[in-house]
Amino acid sequence: MPAIVVLGAQWGDEGKGKATDLLATTDPIDYVVRTSGGHNAGHTIVVNGEKYATHLLPSGILTPGATSVIANGVVVSPEALFRELDGLVARGVEVADLKVSANAHVIASYHATIDKVTERFLGKNQIGTTGRGIGPAYADKINRVGVRIADLFDEKILTQKVEAALDVRNHLLTKVYNRRAIEVDAVVEELLSYADRLQPMVCDTSLLLNRALDAGQTVLFEGAQATMLDVDHGTYPFVTSSNPVAGGVCVGAGVGPTRIDRVVGVIKAYTTRVGSGPFPTELFDEDGVQLQQLGGEIGVSTGRTRRCGWYDAVVARYASRVNGLTELFLTKLDILGAWERIPVCVAYEIDGQRVDEMPMTQTEFHHAKPVYEFFDGWQSDISGCRSFDDLPDNAQAYVRALEEMSGAKIWGVGVGPGREQTLVVPG
Numbered sequence: 001m002p003a004i005v006v007l008g009a010q011w012g013d014e015g016k017g018k019a020t021d022l023l024a025t026t027d028p029i030d031y032v033v034r035t036s037g038g039h040n041a042g043h044t045i046v047v048n049g050e051k052y053a054t055h056l057l058p059s060g061i062l063t064p065g066a067t068s069v070i071a072n073g074v075v076v077s078p079e080a081l082f083r084e085l086d087g088l089v090a091r092g093v094e095v096a097d098l099k100v101s102a103n104a105h106v107i108a109s110y111h112a113t114i115d116k117v118t119e120r121f122l123g124k125n126q127i128g129t130t131g132r133g134i135g136p137a138y139a140d141k142i143n144r145v146g147v148r149i150a151d152l153f154d155e156k157i158l159t160q161k162v163e164a165a166l167d168v169r170n171h172l173l174t175k176v177y178n179r180r181a182i183e184v185d186a187v188v189e190e191l192l193s194y195a196d197r198l199q200p201m202v203c204d205t206s207l208l209l210n211r212a213l214d215a216g217q218t219v220l221f222e223g224a225q226a227t228m229l230d231v232d233h234g235t236y237p238f239v240t241s242s243n244p245v246a247g248g249v250c251v252g253a254g255v256g257p258t259r260i261d262r263v264v265g266v267i268k269a270y271t272t273r274v275g276s277g278p279f280p281t282e283l284f285d286e287d288g289v290q291l292q293q294l295g296g297e298i299g300v301s302t303g304r305t306r307r308c309g310w311y312d313a314v315v316a317r318y319a320s321r322v323n324g325l326t327e328l329f330l331t332k333l334d335i336l337g338a339w340e341r342i343p344v345c346v347a348y349e350i351d352g353q354r355v356d357e358m359p360m361t362q363t364e365f366h367h368a369k370p371v372y373e374f375f376d377g378w379q380s381d382i383s384g385c386r387s388f389d390d391l392p393d394n395a396q397a398y399v400r401a402l403e404e405m406s407g408a409k410i411w412g413v414g415v416g417p418g419r420e421q422t423l424v425v426p427g
C-alpha cells in the first residue's frame with residue numbers, strides 16, 4: 001500500500017485538510033501524519049454539515065480507524081495540543097488513538113514571548129508571524145538548546161535544557177527588549193504538568209511508521225503551511241521556519257524518500273497569502289474584495305484576512321518542480337462562478353523582460369508583474385455538481401488550461417466545503 005504526501009502548492013490555506021480528508025475517506029488510510037510546523041497551521045474540514053478546524057492535530061483525527069501521528073519534525077505546544085484535543089472531545093470526536101514523537105521539539109511559553117516581542121521590535125520590517133513561538137522553537141532546535149518531548153519525563157534533564165535555553169533568551173529580553181526575565185523554575189513546573197497526560201501518547205514514531213509501511217499499510221503525510229512558505233524554497237524571509245516541501249516530509253517523519261509513492265499538491269483556483277511578503281497577483285480592487293468575501297478568506301489559525309489574487313501558474317510550476325508533484329488537487333473552483341472573464345498569471349514581467357519561471361532573487365520577485373491570459377467564465381453556481389462532466393464547458397476548460405500550464409495532472413477539483421463536493425477529473 002502507498003505512502004502519500006499531501007502538501008500546499010501556494011502560500012498555505014489551499015484546502016489541504018479537505019484533500020487529506022477525501023483521501024482518507026475514499027480509500028482506507030491507516031495513519032495520518034503531521035511532519036512539520038506547529039499550531040500556526042490551520043485545516044478546515046466539513047463533515048456532515050459540521051465544520052471542524054485542526055491546528056496542531058492532523059486532520060485525519062476525524063477519520064475513524066486512522067491513527068493520527070505528530071512526528072519528529074513538528075514543534076509541539078502541549079497547552080495547544082490539549083486545548084485542541086479537549087475541544088474535539090467536547091464535540092464527541094474520538095481522539096484516543098494519537099501518537100506523538102518523543103523527538104518532537106516543545107514550544108514553551110517563553111518561545112511565544114520571544115516571538116511577539118521580536119515582531120514588535122522589528123516594526124515595519126515584521127515577518128508577519130503568528131506570534132505563537134514556532135520560529136523561536138525551531139531556532140532553539142537548530143542552536144541545540146531545544147527541549148524535546150522526551151525531556152518532559154526527566155526533570156533533571158528538562159531543568160538543564162530550560163536553563164541553557166533561557167541563559168541567552170533572558171539577556172535578550174532584559175537588555176534589548178527591556179522585558180522581565182523568565183524564571184526557569186516556573187517554565188519547568190509548567191512543562192512537567194503535561195508529562196503524565198502526554199506519556200501514553202509518546203513513542204518512536206519513525207519506527208512505528210516504517211513498520212506500518214513494511215506491513216503494507218497506507219500512510220498519509222499531511223503538510224502544514226506550503227511550498228512558498230518553505231524556509232529554503234519559499235519567499236524568504238517571509239516564510240515559516242521549517243520545510244513543508246515534499247523533501248521535508250522524509251526528515252520530519254523519519255522515513256526514506258524511496259517509501260513515498262504519491263505527492264499531491266493542493267492548490268486554489270485563485271491565490272491567497274497571509275502575512276507579509278511579495279505576492280505578484282495580489283488584487284487591491286473590487287475583484288480582490290469579492291474573492292475574499294466569496295471565498296471566506298480568513299485564516300483558520302490566525303483570524304487574519306487573507307490577501308487575494310488570481311491564479312499564478314508560475315508558482316504552480318515551481319511547486320510542481322521542487323516537490324516532484326505527481327498530481328494536483330484544485331480547490332474552491334466554485335468561488336470563480338461570479339466572473340465573466342478570469343485572468344490567470346502565466347508569466348512575469350521583470351524590468352521589461354518576460355520571465356516564465358520563478359525568479360532567482362528576492363529583488364526580482366519583489367519587482368515581478370503578472371502577465372495575464374484571460375479565460376471565459378461560467379457565471380453559474382457549480383456547488384451542486386457531482387462529477388467533472390456536470391461542470392459547465394467553460395469551467396472544464398479552465399481546469400484543463402490550469403493543468404496544462406501547471407506542470408502536473410489535476411486529479412480532483414473542489415466545488416464546495418463538503419466531502420461530497422469533490423470531483424475526480426478523468427485521466
